[in-house]
Amino acid sequence: MQTQTATTLAKDPDWWRGAVIYQIYPRSYQDSNGDGVGDLAGIVERLPHIAGLGADAIWISPFFTSPMKDFGYDVSDYCDVDPMFGTLADFDAVVARAHGLGLRVMIDLVLSHTSDQHPWFKESRANRTNPKADWFVWADPKGDGTPPNNWLSIFGGSAWQWDGRREQYYLHNFLTSQPDLNFHCDAVQEALLDAVRFWLERGVDGFRLDTINFYIADKYLRDNPPLPKELRNDSIAPGVNPYNHQLHIFDKNQPENLEFLKKFRAICNPYGAAAVGEVGDAQRGLEIMAEYTSGGDKVQMCYPFEMLQPKRLTAALLADTFARMAKAAPDAWPCWAYSNHDTVRHITRWGLSDAAARAYTTMLVCLRGSLCLYQGEELGLPEADIAFEDLQDPYGIEFWPEFKGRDGCRTPMVWQTDNASGGFSTAKPWLPVTAAHLGLSVAAQDGDASSMLAHYRAALAFRRAHATLRYGSMEGIAATGDLAQFLRVGDETIFCAFNLGDAEAEVVLPGGSWAALGTDLGSQPVGAGTITLGPWQVCLAKKI
Incomplete structure (x- = not known):
């Protein structure tokens, strides 16, 4: 299949509008050195598959230095590659190879929080007077020693963790090992924007901004009100997480976030770089997306959860989604996805037959907005069934057995059928490869005009052939x-x-x-x- 050229890449500042972005979960894409974990060199090896699929760009989930408590979403150095994935030179090779194939490169930036092993946090927690004392969200306890408010962590329990050195609590919207940065501190914003500049100088074409609406918390730390039971919803673990019992109006979605996004956009513009923000909000996702993408001075796209929900995307839900979006802001620009690294694969989540999966794929490429495809989606992979003893995901371990975690969608990509690891590795993979996936490998489907892979290739070619579908x-x-x-x-x-x-x-x-x-x-x-x-x-x- 003919792909774009590097010359075309350099001349199109609006490349992101209507683009198809292929998400790579690097731990599970291709292992090049036989340690059972995917890496950057493995991505280089497999980029022709993505170019041949007809995608416009890749989004690589975090590969930064990290203790891997949340598999890279706990960053301890924003400007380096974790040895597990390779080196900066390996990353440069990804960019060069991708650009040579006509693919843009987007990377996943986790700006709302760091790892507790990040030097910034180590210094901040030492005492209340050091130069980075206010770089994270610290608060005194209530008079009875309890946390300063009722905010909850997405990963369960209070969003506050006691620290005996400072005799204060620090905020963590996710794991206790993921302390939240204090965006009310100008020095924090500047340090993060320096990291953005670092990757732009290395040639990236854009960013996927993790939990974009979590950056800033209410500076008065006011309690969240309760959320009525009939309105509770969550794309990851419905019904098992008390986080869904609150209306999250103070711990995220703050208006000051818009000013930071304007600073971010101003840095990206000279490079022609684009950003897609993940909006984590089950109640107001589309409205927040409209705020963040309208006006041309914040992020270009946002990644709402409406099509990542457990409830199947019906005709009525589709119509309602676009009606809400049009009402919120006519120029809002979504980036739609059915599956990603945090949700049960949509084939399983919605109980789709082969015919249904094809219909949904065709509909996706006809929608207004940009699109994200998750690795393996083009093969029609169902969710993998992972035994408890094989689980790696802390979220799944915490909420087992009602929720089995995110590992079922994170298992290795299957390239071959006649190989125990699906051609992913010569060693035991970090997550098991399910037998049900082997028969759906790239090798098994490549060249078969009736396969799901062929359908995805045709669907993306159809979108590219009709500019009206993109713009x-x-x-x-x-x-x-x-x-x-x-x-x-x-x-x-x-x-x-x-x-x-x-x-x-x-x-x-x-x-x-x-x-x-x-x-x-x-x-x-x-x-x-x-x-x-x-x-x-x-x-x-x-x-x-």
Whole structure:
């Protein structure tokens, strides 16, 4: 498949708009040195697969120096590579190879918190008078010694951890070993922006900003109010985590965050770099996305959770999502995803058949916004079933057995069928490779025109062939039962209809003449008037 050239990369400052971004979880993509853990050199080896898929960019989950309590999302040095993954020279090789294949490179920046092993935190916790004493969120206990407020950690329990050296609590929205930085301190913001500059100078094309709405907490540390039971929701572990019992209006989503994002954008602009922010909020995700991406002076895209929920994406939910987004800000720019490293793979989460999975893939490439694909998604991988004794994820260990953690979506990529590790490693992988995945390997599907891999390649090629799908508006979205339909309007007008159910659905074409598109994606023939779509069938047509 023909890919973009490096020359094209240098000339398109809006490359991110409508782009397809392929997420790499580096521990599990390819092991190049036989230690059972994926690394940067392994990514270099496998980049042609991503270019051949038709993606525009890669997003690499954290590879920075880290004690790995949360597998790299606990950073102890923002400007170096953990030896587990290689060296800075290996990273430079990733950038060079990716650019040579026409792929942009985005990296995952975790700015809301560090590891407790970061030199900044070690200095901060030493006493209350050192130069970095206020670089993290410290607070005195209440008179009875309890934490300063009722904030909860996503990983369970209080969001406050007592430190005997300072005789104060520090804030941690995640693990106790992940203390939150104090963004009310200007020096903290400058230090983080220096890290951004470091990676821009190394040639990265953009960033995925982890937990973007967690950067700043209420400086008065006010209690969160309770959340009514009927509104509780969580894309990771519904029902098992008391974190969902609060309305999180003070521990995140603070208005001061917008000013930091403007500083961040000002640094990125001269490099033509783009950013996608992960909005972790089950109640106001779309509205926050609108705040963060509108106006052209903050981040370009945000990564909301509406399509990462346990509840299957229905036609009605799709229509409601786009209606809410349009109401919040017409120029908001989402980056949609069905799966990632934190959620049960959508094939399993939504209980999809092969036909259903293909219909959802085709619909994804027709949506307004940019897209993220998670490694292995293009193979149709289901969630892996991991035994408790094999679990690595602290979140899964904490909430077992009601929630089995995130390891089931983080197992190694399968490249070969006739290999116990799926061609991922010559050693025992850090997580087991399930037998169910081996038969779905790249080798097993490559060259098979009827495979899921072939479908993804065709879907991405279809999106790239029609600029309207990347840049055009999305109009007339409607849901009738299981039928979702809308128009994409730009240089051409494309009608899109998707039967997201197991019964037939009747589609009435808009007025005018239409020609069928996407027949290799299973799109049905068009004529005048009404079309009958069978279960999980789609209709794509161009106005002529």
